Amino acid sequence: MDFEHADALNQAIRLLSLRHRARAASLLAPLGLHPGQEVLLLELARSGPMIQAQLSEALGCEPPSVTLMTRKLEATGHISRRPAPSDKRASVVELTDSGRALAGRVRQLWCALAEETVAGLPAETAAALPGILNALTDNVDTRRPRHAHGRRNIPATETRRDGPAGRGAGPSVDGATGRGAGPSDDGAENDGAENDGAEN
Amino acid sequence: MDFEHADALNQAIRLLSLRHRARAASLLAPLGLHPGQEVLLLELARSGPMIQAQLSEALGCEPPSVTLMTRKLEATGHISRRPAPSDKRASVVELTDSGRALAGRVRQLWCALAEETVAGLPAETAAALPGILNALTDNVDTRRPRHAHGRRNIPATETRRDGPAGRGAGPSVDGATGRGAGPSDDGAENDGAENDGAEN
DNA sequence: CGAATAACATTATGCGCATAACGTTATTCG
DNA sequence: CGAATAACGTTATGCGCATAATGTTATTCG
Structure with a gap:
């Protein structure tokens, strides 16, 4: 590929990153949120309580980022953190009532953002975008599948395309209850976790 | 748009942003550069010396970001900064010899990154990507064209797609020599700048 | 001509990203 | 069983992004 085309592509990705994130920021600001935090809330709303390691994996970011974001969201009362019952290393993160309302x-704004993003685009182009973008992401993913040099022992066979939904395969909870709260839970949540597991 | 599709799109954009940037970081690290700095070097290499305001506009980021990046790149000897001869507010940024070599x-790595990014994609898809991505960017651009609330007085009629190449229209150098060094220059560069102007 | 306004770069601060290092806890291995 | 290894969350630090504020300089306006 010649430089002009390479530059056009790389710059397009860079500018979309900047502007999409800035637009998200402007939509999130009235809710008192910063870009990056919204996906954390959405993940907890979707998948329920989980330990931080699972969160960082689901979000595709490193543990210190999750530590700081959860700390701030806990401070504002939107999430709670408690030690995992069977693993003193881990803490379980869960939405509070206000966190669920916020999610x-x-x-809503996430839908608005997406609609705004693809406005004027042919419908079939818009529909194909996630797949195309994910293919690009897989190509440049430094963490996997080419070399899983991340600090967590992530199976190389796990495909990236599952994204947040693929978190159930996290090795840190192998042998535990599954995807519910991570290391362990009380009986009521166990039921829920097992049902999810059976779906897989 | 329903939430699932909206989420798929927004997450795809977010993850591509993260991973593309991380991959760029790994390629840039051996050169002692951080993501964001490369586009500054490339812009200077393409367009020659310019004041920082022009840089920030070309790069699509805010002036403090340029201030810090130029400071660091000046410290490593890759760029030089000097006061603009006819405007004491402005400073002209220019690549040094080592900066040109670095650029x-x-x-090279920019080409490698782009190739890696589109590997395995149909050629026509890859060719259409910059246009599609730029259309998305235009849709969510909070700075223009819907309301040019940026701090610089940017004409609302200027289209975003020109990107770095459209810098010549920067209002801060209206009435000056054009796109060369910004506020003013010596004779040799004046010739060059006027030639470029005629091209437009 | 002088006040008002705008442009320039900078500083301060906040943010989510990253890496590196660390201490504690859990698991594995010989 | 104990050493070695791995996992967890955290702290420290660096980075490019952003916004807000500032001081100086340049331009505009009445």
């Missing part, structure tokens, strides 16, 4: 509002 | 290496 609902995030869902 | 050459950035060009």
